[in-house]
Structure formats: structure tokens, C-alpha cells
Amino acid sequence: MGKTTITDIARRAGVSTATVDRALNSRAGVSAANRQRVLQAAQALGYLPFEGMVPLPSRPAHLEFFIPFLNAGFMGEMAASIRSFAAGLPLVASCSIRQIDGFGPEALLPALEGLSLRTSGVGLVTVDHPKTRLAIRRLCEAGVRVITIASDVLATPRSAYVGVDNVVAGRTAALLMGRLAGAVQGSVGLFLGSRAYHGHQGREQGFRALLEHDFPHLTLLPAVETGEDNARSHTAAEALLRSTPDLVGLYCIGAGRTGIVQALQEARGTRPFVIMHDLTNSTRTWLAEDLIDVVIDQNARLVGEQAVIRLLGAIASSAPLLALKDIEPRILLRENVPLR
Secondary structure: OOOOOHHHHHHHHOOOHHHHHHHHOOOOOOOHHHHHHHHHHHHHOOOOOOEOOEOOOOOOEEEEEEEEOOOOHHHHHHHHHHHHHHHOOOOEEEEEEEEEOOOOHHHHHHHHOOOOOOOOEEEEOOOOOHHHHHHHHHHHHOOOEEEEEOOOOOOOOOOEEEOEOHHHHHHHHHHHHHHHHOOOOEEEEEEEOOOOOHHHHHHHHHHHHHHHHHOOOEEEOOOEEOOOOHHHHHHHHHHHHHHOOOEEEEEEOOOOHHHHHHHHHHOOOOOOEEEEEOOOHHHHHHHHOOOOOEEEEOOHHHHHHHHHHHHHHHHHOOOOOOOOOOEOOEEEOOOOOOOO
């Protein structure tokens, strides 16, 4: 089925196409009754969809998303979700996804220089850094609405954050690790990409706080920053497995997961409990093959869809901030992995 047209709305509302055009674009010359008929027809036909209480613009908008490492599991699946969902919305005039070669300002800022003049909404996956904060403020001052995705950038006029509450996700991981370990005393290894990434910082904060408070018999080892590099995470995990005989668990906050799994496969003896984030083709396989125990997922499909909805909502709203709930993390084990 194709996209809804002005003619479809006019037919359903029982008015002319000129009336539909005036009503949708808030022009004069439309009675209150006809305006209501048009809006109801447009919403019923999917031309003016709503996500909860988020109104969407009556005029098609041009969107751009800047996402690092599109070939990586979660980022790639999220980008695919954005493309697919945006393609089905008449209110999206265009949706461009730009791949950037890192999370930091050195990758984001040159990419933003190519922003189209017609773009009215931007979605970003980036670190919380003075340069990225300045870039977001300048975009907003220029009238462009901005949302952050997967990891927030605080102290900016961005309109919304789309993703899980990362502190809650980290606390969830700590509770699971403590329950898996039971009464066994031992050490827990912690791997993260970078503390410059606000999402990783939040997960570490939540994990550390709950583990130390609720499970004092477990010793949290110094965190290993992998820079999202599998070779680095493999070397660090291999050394940790070799030098820590009382290793009870491993918690991987971000990417670099393949290197950790390779080290686990090469090690001898009983492996520690392993908790990771985000359901991808790789983590799905590792769960099935019993190489890891738990995946805390933020649902790439849902994140992608909400990123589009919230960006459209930000464009439609006169308020700079949209007060919306974070996506709730879901706990996935080998036996409850969804098909897709």
C-alpha cells in the first residue's frame, strides 16, 4: 500500500483537496469543523501519526542521522530500523543516515559541515564532550531540532534522548551478576569502550554502585577501556583470565565483545559468568552456544523507530524538550531470545 495522499484525506473527510492543504498547513479560510474533519481523517489514514502524546508535524520534514560504525551490530540494526520506519511515514520528506568513523568530535564535526540546508531535524550518536556540546547548541540556535540516541549529551538544548536509562541498565547487570554468583566469593572484570561515552559511564556507575552495596563478597577489578577495539579487548580478557584464578564474572558494557568471546573460547576450565549489552546476530549466537549468559538489550528496532518519532515530534513542538520515558531494558537469556 502506497503513502497516503492529500486526495485520500480529502475523500475520507468529505472536503476539497484545497481545504485539506489549508488545514494541514494551518492557513486561514478553514472552518473549525472542517479543520477537525481533516485532522481526524489524516490521523486515521496514518498521515498524522501519534506516538503516545507526541504530535507530529503536518508538513513533511527532512531528517539526518549521524551514526558511527554502521557495520557494527547494534548500530547497523538501529540504522536499518530508522530507514525502514521513516520510509513508511508520509511526514518524512527525506531521511539520510550518515556514517561517521567514531564517537568523538573529531569524527562528528566534519560530518556536520555537510548538513543539508533543508534539514530540520538531526539525530546523533556521540560522546559528551565540550566540542559536541557546542555543536549541538549551534545547531539548535540555527533552528535545527536535535535528539541524542543511545548515549545522552547533557547540558545541551537537545530536544530528547532516545534509549535506555544507562544507570538502570548497569544496576540491572550488577543485580544479575550477584544473583548468578550466589555465595561464591571472587572477582568481577569490567570492560567498557570509553568513559567519554556517557552511556558507558552511566552503566559503569550503576553497576559499580549496586555491586559494591549489595554484593560485597564480589570484588570489582579495575575497569578496562577497550576503545571499542576487539584486538585490545581480546588481549585484556586473555590476561585477565590467565592471571585471575578467582574470576567469577565478566561484564562488557559496550563493543569489543568479539575479542572477549575469543579469549573465553581459547581459555581452559570453567568460564566465568558473562553479561553483555544489545541483541545482535553475534550475541544471539553466543547465547545459543552458551558462550555468554545474559544480554541486556535496548531493542535496536524500537530505538530506531522512536528516534524518528521523537525527532518529528521535536520539529512539531514549540517546546525545546520533549518529556518522554526512556526505553526499558529487556533481559534476554538463551531460552527467551526473540526471533527478530
